[in-house]
Amino acid sequence: MTATPMIGKPVADAIVTKVKADVVDLKERYGITPQLTVVQVGKDASSEVYLQNKVKSFAKIGIAVKPHTFESTVSAAVLEDTVSALSEDKSVHGIMIGLPLPLHIENSTAANRGKFDIFDRIHQFKDVDGVSRHSTAELYRGQLERLTFLPSTALAVSRMLKFYGVETAGKRVVVVGRNDITGKPIHHMLGGRMGNATVSWCHRFTPKETHDDLTRAADIVVTCVGSPRYQLKADVLRGGSTVIDVGTRVDKDGNLIGDVDFDGVKHVAALLTPVPRGVGPVTVACLMENVVRATRFCAGEDVRGYLL
Numbered sequence: 387m388t389a390t391p392m393i394g395k396p397v398a399d400a401i402v403t404k405v406k407a408d409v410v411d412l413k414e415r416y417g418i419t420p421q422l423t424v425v426q427v428g429k430d431a432s433s434e435v436y437l438q439n440k441v442k443s444f445a446k447i448g449i450a451v452k453p454h455t456f457e458s459t460v461s462a463a464v465l466e467d468t469v470s471a472l473s474e475d476k477s478v479h480g481i482m483i484g485l486p487l488p489l490h491i492e493n494s495t496a497a498n499r500g501k502f503d504i505f506d507r508i509h510q511f512k513d514v515d516g517v518s519r520h521s522t523a524e525l526y527r528g529q530l531e532r533l534t535f536l537p538s539t540a541l542a543v544s545r546m547l548k549f550y551g552v553e554t555a556g557k558r559v560v561v562v563g564r565n566d567i568t569g570k571p572i573h574h575m576l577g578g579r580m581g582n583a584t585v586s587w588c589h590r591f592t593p594k595e596t597h598d599d600l601t602r603a604a605d606i607v608v609t610c611v612g613s614p615r616y617q618l619k620a621d622v623l624r625g626g627s628t629v630i631d632v633g634t635r636v637d638k639d640g641n642l643i644g645d646v647d648f649d650g651v652k653h654v655a656a657l658l659t660p661v662p663r664g665v666g667p668v669t670v671a672c673l674m675e676n677v678v679r680a681t682r683f684c685a686g687e688d689v690r691g692y693l694l
């Protein structure tokens with residue numbers, strides 16, 4: 387068997403067409419140009435690729451992206467104050483914090499301020515990555531029709547599944563990884579009322595045998611790892627399954643690579659996303675959609691709820 391590649395472009399194009407019309411409408415109706423501010427701390431290769439792509443592709447459709455860059459030694463307190471100010475600033479519609487953050491901020495403890503304290507300073511109507519206390523609580527509740535923001539990558543995964551006709555209700559799903567913007571929200575989305583699947587959640591503490599048993603039984607596997615220590619191979623998959631590769635990293639030669647052994651898995655899976663050209667471009671389109679959404683909230687419109 388050779389898997390059908392789940393190419394992101396047609397999915398992204400449909401979203402971008404809608405976003406373009408929205409940008410024109412926002413301009414006509416309120417004279418507003420949507421603006422996303424990206425808080426970037428230090429240098430991370432995959433964030434760098436993402437940021438550069440974003441500035442270019444967003445400008446093309448009339449969304450401004452403003453990077454706010456900090457040294458990797460910056461304190462959480464400084465970032466909290468920065469994000470609070472951006473939340474108050476009427477010219478900023480969306481706020482995104484480039485992840486991962488430096489270790490001293492990622493690993494927040496009871497005593498040390500860290501990433502969650504920063505996320506919580508994002509105004510609920512500007513939280514385009516869906517990471518604040520407000521957004522995460524709504525996702526946990528799982529009422530699609532009330533959501534203020536669904537994280538762009540989770541939204542992208544659901545749009546890909548829909549476009550390629552993959553039903554999730556009643557299916558066995560494995561999500562690998564528990565990152566705040568990928569594995570964690572995707573697992574809640576697919577297992578909750580939005581996906582109605584039975585979801586197993588694997589991560590660094592899952593023994594290899596447990597992971598392999600679960601993926602061998604899965605109808606759908608979503609990998610969100612992005613580490614050279616992890617690769618999903620054909621021998622742990624069920625024939626005819628759907629494989630979504632979210633984990634993107636840049637290897638030492640500067641190539642963008644995913645979590646999945648594409649050339650092996652394509653002989654086993656029925657549907658498979660490539661990297662690049664799979665979920666990545668759809669994530670970018672979904673972020674644009676979320677920035678437009680944030681701009682509508684700022685203009686006083688109540689646009690809660692998502693159409694998947």
Ligand SMILES: Nc1nc(=O)c2c([nH]1)NC[C@@H]1CN(c3ccc(C(=O)N[C@@H](CCC(=O)O)C(=O)O)cc3)C=[N+]21
Binds near residue numbers: 515
């Ligand atoms: N707060 C936050 N939110 C993010 O969503 C986020 C982040 N931080 N940090 C970094 C990662 C990385 N990421 C990518 C998304 C799309 C492509 C993408 O569009 N890739 C293209 C190829 C790009 C190229 O080849 O240059 C593709 O897959 O076809 C890449 C990387 C989002 N991230």
